[in-house]
Amino acid sequence: MIVLARILHPLWLDCGGRCPRRPSAGRDDTEAGARAARRAPVRGRYPPAMSGLSVAELDALIAEATVDCYDEDEQVLGLYSVMTDELAVPFQTIVLGVAVTVEDLDLTGRGHIVARCSRGGIRQAVSVLDLPLPTPPPPGAQWIEAYRRWAR
Numbered sequence: 001m002i003v004l005a006r007i008l009h010p011l012w013l014d015c016g017g018r019c020p021r022r023p024s025a026g027r028d029d030t031e032a033g034a035r036a037a038r039r040a041p042v043r044g045r046y047p048p049a050m051s052g053l054s055v056a057e058l059d060a061l062i063a064e065a066t067v068d069c070y071d072e073d074e075q076v077l078g079l080y081s082v083m084t085d086e087l088a089v090p091f092q093t094i095v096l097g098v099a100v101t102v103e104d105l106d107l108t109g110r111g112h113i114v115a116r117c118s119r120g121g122i123r124q125a126v127s128v129l130d131l132p133l134p135t136p137p138p139p140g141a142q143w144i145e146a147y148r149r150w151a152r
Contacts, residue, residue, distance in 0.1 A: 099119065
């Protein structure tokens with residue numbers, strides 16, 4: 001493998017066994033630029049809350065959905081059950097600048113709640129944690145916000 005790399009890469013000996021990086025247009029390859037990119041502020045993980053519920057109200061919703069749950073898997077199932085009962089589907093929202101219809105909610109094998117979105121004949125599962133809600137939010141959207149708080 002090393003012999004082949006030496007043949008294919010004539011600068012092998014000059015770079016100490018590592019291939020030199022080629023500079024690309026418009027990219028800051030300096031060490032200072034790399035450090036600045038790592039320190040860049042990260043925006044919130046989930047879309048902003050829309051219902052205006054307080055933290056105490058969201059905690060009360062979480063407690064209501066997880067009252068008889070013993071572990072995290074049962075808590076997700078409890079939140080999923082309440083969301084499927086209370087969230088009014090279908091509803092329209094925008095995902096990555098494209099209008100989609102949220103048709104249903106589903107629970108994955110890994111214990112994540114996803115929204116089944118469609119546009120035309122294309123269907124895609126989008127995590128409820130990342131799903132932007134429309135303005136005004138559909139009835140029952142407070143359960144999505146409760147799930148987002150629980151997942152933090």
